[in-house]
Structure formats: structure tokens, C-alpha cells
Amino acid sequence: MAQGWNPGGTSFWKDVWLRLEKNKPAMFGLVVVIIFSAVAIIAPLLSPADPLKTDLSNRLKPPGSPSEICSNGVYILGSDEFGRDILSRILFGARVSLSVGIISQVLVTAIGVTMGALAGYYGGKVDMIIMRIADILFAFPDLLFYIGVMFALGPSIYNVFIALALIGWAGMARLVRSQVLYLREMEYVEAARAQGLSDARIILRHILPNCMGPIIVSVTMGIPGAILAEASLSFLGLGVQPPTPSWGNMIYAARSYMLTNPWYSVWPGIAIMITVFSFNLLGDGLRDALDPRLKR
Amino acid sequence: MNQQKNIIEVQGLVKWYPVKAGVFQKVAGYIKAVDGVSFSIKRGETLGLVGESGCGKTTSARCMLRLIEPTKGRIIFNGRDIMRLNREQLRKIRPRMQVIFQDPYSSLNPRLTVKEIIGEVLAFHGIARGKELEKRVKHLLEMVGLAPHHMRRFPHEFSGGQRQRIGIARALATNPDLVVCDEPVSALDVSIQSQILNLLEDLQARLGVSYLFIAHGLNVVKHISHRVGVMYLGKIIEVTESDEIYRNPLHPYTQALISAIPIPEPKVRRRKILLEEDVPSPLNPPEGCRFWTRCRHAVNICRREEPELVECAPGHKVACHLYGR
DSSP states (O other): TTTTOOOSOOOHHHHHHHHHHHHHHHHHHHHHHHHHHHHHTTHHOSSSOOOTOOGGGGGTTTTTEEEEESTSEEEEOOOOOOOEEEHHHHHHHHHHHHHHHHHHHHHHHHHHHHHHHHHHHHHHHHHHHHHHHHHHHHSOOHHHHHHHHHHHHHEEEEEEEEHHHHHHHHHHHHHHHHHHHHHTSSSHHHHHHHHHOOHHHHIIIGGGGGGHHHHHHHHHHHHHHHHHHHHHHHHHTOOTTTTSSOOOHHHHHGGGGGOOHHHHHHHHHHHHHHHHHHHHHHHHHHHHOOOOSSSO | OOOOEEEEEEEEEEEEEEEEETTTTTTEEEEEEEEEEEEEETTTTTEEEEEEETTHHHHHHHTTTTOOOSEEEEEEEHHHHHHHHHHHHHHHHOOOOOOSSSSSSSSSOOOHHHHHHHHHHHHHSSSOOOOHHHHHHHHHHTTTOOOOOGGSSGGGGHHHHHHHHHHHHHHHHOOOSSSESSSTTTTTTHHHHHHHHHHHHHHHHHHEEEEEEESSSHHHHTTSSSSSEEETEEEEEEEEEEHHHOOOOOOOHHHHHTTSSOOOOOOOOOOOOOOOSOOOOOOOOOOSSGGGGGTTTTOOHHSSSSSOOEEEEEEEEOOOEEEEE
16 A cells, blocks of 8 residues: 555545535535525625615515616515515525524534433433433423423524524434443443543543534434424514514515415525425435445 | 562452342342452463353453442552542553453544554653654554554554554553453454464563453463463353463363364364353352353262362362362
């Protein structure tokens, strides 16, 4: 073998990428996710109008109607009940949806991985207490819990993050705990103990890096769930508060005009559908790529 | 400096696992995995420990290192009773006693480079850092027969034998006094086995390290051990010099093990001693001598009284009623 052959850091991730690259649906999902993220970031540049700007003389116009507030002079996707440009509101709504999805999953991962690692590594009473709390959260109907938290803390996007994280960590903790239970019996972990390394070091360096795969899949699959949960909460009037646009509260507003102006509710619906679908495709692909034994 | 002759002394080591049963998880009995094991290892010596699977040899070794907490027993390492050490003190002393594992695949963390695997313990205990650490890792790699440039690779780029060499380098990184070799060759090809055994012997000659060498067959420990202990159902039943155990095995169980070693000579005919029945469960070992259910020489006393491990010839201890009375 050639001297100095070095696969450039982590050959594991290289392998994962090679497998993911071959998976067409997953790559489609990845591309859409990247496009949507880019759109969310540069929404102010793409939007033809200010998403909050009203024009009461042009209420509920169908797609393609002439507009006074849009820079291109047309309501591409129509206008809402206050004459606001629906396209601009969808673009800005992507910011809400994606940030809810990502930030809530960051919180879920932080809490869930910590709890799961502690429960799995130490076992005994620690495990018992953490997992019983997780079981209670599992037994609780999610939506009821969200509604309860939102009532207690008041509706705002920050409280949506908190509500989603408070219930979401339980699933992550279970996943991480089962991985830790398995990995803690590996001989390299025993070798680390025999070397007198600290528990923190063993968990952070020898156990957690080896369960990154399932965690990444769980995060990717958790994002669409969080987006849907935010949409449900906004639909119930408990999520993001008008006039700030979110896909959920747009559907909520559109439901009154379902019969007369059906396209109004269709646009945010399509936006949610494509985003959730793409994340799910990406998540499926990542799961296959990270665990080649699962298929074939 | 007052150098102890024995690097480690294990006295009356016991590990019982509670067996829980019923709705209330009451303790219904104990699996007596290790039931009163005593042995000692001198500096620079290799003690082989053999016995069939489940006889408690690995558990004894793990208890000795306190990787598993023993139920009872005294372990004197370098003149210190390590059963009395708290977590922090134990952590400090751990680099002095290391392990080489059986499975070269699960014993190396797949996410770390060879340098990280070998060097981690040095960095963690502040023994070496930066350039000095790299130098020591390179030196260790050369010592176990690998090349310095291997340190940037990952475990999956190596063969089983090479991985075992990395495991040996990791165990030797802190220059330990004692290394437990837990069946280090049983997962390897026969052609590789002798290479690893020779390497371990060379390293002992160079570094003066002591080994506790665990194996399930006598043929593997034959040429590496100075003394051999035979375990049966959680007890040591015979200990003596390595040559002596082949020439003059006393315990009927040891005799059966010796007769099971294949001789690479088709014309030699030897009476094989076949053991009848299975090993009794360690949950409920037979009363008296543990071996009587399968022993050809069993007499009445064997069923009633448990024989003690007594010295019946200089340096030859055996636990059997046939001798020593």
C-alpha cells in the first residue's frame, strides 16, 4: 500500500456520501431542502411585496391578478383577505417553518442525547427515573400537551420551540439509550475503562460518535414532524400569531374561504407537503446510507 | 526500593451474580461464576489460565482489574489492596494494568485513528503530549511490528492480526506491570496465532511485563506460560509449572484436557479420556468436589467434602481427594 495513504479524515462519512449520492429520491429531497433553506434565508430579496402590506381594494384576487403592491405588478399566487401577496407570505412563512423544524430538533437533540446517554450508561436509578418520565411523555397525546404548554406560556414562536422540545426529547432519549446500552458492552469501551479514562470522556469520545448515524436520521425525520406540529398549532391559533405569516396560520385564515377561493389554502398546503415530503425522503435515504445492512 | 516478588496476589476472589425471579424480583439464587479463586503472578512471569467456556476465567480476570466489581476477595497489586481504592485512586492506578481483548474487531473504536487509539491514554493521564506523544506512538507501532505511518489510518484498514497488534500497542502504551491477555489469539487464523504469541513473548523479554494469559485450550498456553492454572466451574483445581502440567497432570480433569490435545503424528495412539455428561450449572454446582459428576475416580468422599487446593509436590497444587492425604 502506498505510503501516506490517508482517506482524508473520516472515511466513514465519505462512504455514507457515496451511498447517499446514488439514492435518487434522497438526492431530490436534499436538493429541495437546500432550495427551501436558501429561499427562507433570502426571502426579502425574492418576495415581490412586503408580506405584511395590505391592499384592501384587492382582496382575495385569484392567481395572476394585477397588483399595486407587488414590484412585478402581478399577484402570482393571488391575494389574501387583506389584499396581501400570498407568494411573499409563503416565502416568509418558510422562515418560520424551517426555523421551527430545525431549532426544535436542535433542542430535542441536546436534551434527548444527554438524557439517553446518562440513562444508558449509568443504568439503575438514573435510568429508571429518566425513562419513566419519557414513558409518561409518550403516553400523553402530543397535541394536547402542545396546547397545554401554549396556554401556560402564551402563544409565540419561541414557546412553540419549547413545547416541541419538551415532548420530543423522549423519543430521542429512547433511541440514544438503546444505542448506548449496546455500545457500552463493546470491548473498546471496556478498554477505555481499563485505561482509567473518565466517564465523560468515554461517553463523549467512545460511545456518542458511534451512534451519530441513528441520531442524524432521527433529527432529519423529526424536522417534518415539527413543521406539521407548528402548522397544527398555528391552525388552532396557538402558534405563530398573525400578522406574521406561517404556513399553518395561512391555512387557518384560508379555511373560511375554502369554498369561494380554494387556491388560497392550496398554496401553503403544497408548501408544507413538499417540505415534509423532501425531509422524509432525505431521512429515508440517510438511514439507508448510514446502515448499509438494512437493505440488500 | 522494596520490590515485591509478586506483582499481583489474588486471594479468595468471589463473584456471584444474583438470579432474580418472580413478580417482585426476589433473589432466587446465585450464579457462582467465580467461587474462591486465589493465585499470584510474579514479576515478568506468565500465568496461563485455562478451562472450558463458562468456567469463570474471563470473569476472574475482569474482577481482578475491577472492571467487574467482585463480590468478595482481596487483590494485592504492587503491594496495594486495590479493593480498598475509591474510583479516583483506581483510575490513577489503571494504566499500570492493561488488557488485550479477544475480538480484534470490537476492541478498536472504528471512529478513531490508530494514533488516537494508542495515544489517548497517554494524553489523558498527561504522560505525553504533542510531538512527544507522536514519537511514543511511532515507537509503540514499531515495537509491535507495524510501521509508523500506520498511525494515521483507521482500524477498518487493517487485517485481524494487524488489529490485534494495535490492541497490544494500546495495552503497552503506559508501560504497564501486568497485562491480562483475554484469549488474544482465539479469534485469529492459525497462521497468525503463533506470530502474535511470539510477539507477546518477545515483548515480555524486552519489557519485563507480567501476563495473565487466558485460553480455553492447553495447547495455546503451552509455550507462552511459565505456570498454568486450570479452572473448572469457578474454581482453580490445579496449578503448576507449565512443563509439569504436561508431563504429570494430577487432577482427572486436567488429564482429560491433556488427552484432548491433538498430536501431529498419525501413528501415535493415545487413549483419549472422554468426559461424560455436560458441565453442571454454576447456579447449582454439585456438592463436594465440583467435578465428581464427571470424574472416573469419584469415591464417596468426593460427594461429601470439597477438596482444598493443596501443595502435593513442590510448586504443584491440586484440589483432589486422590492426592495429599
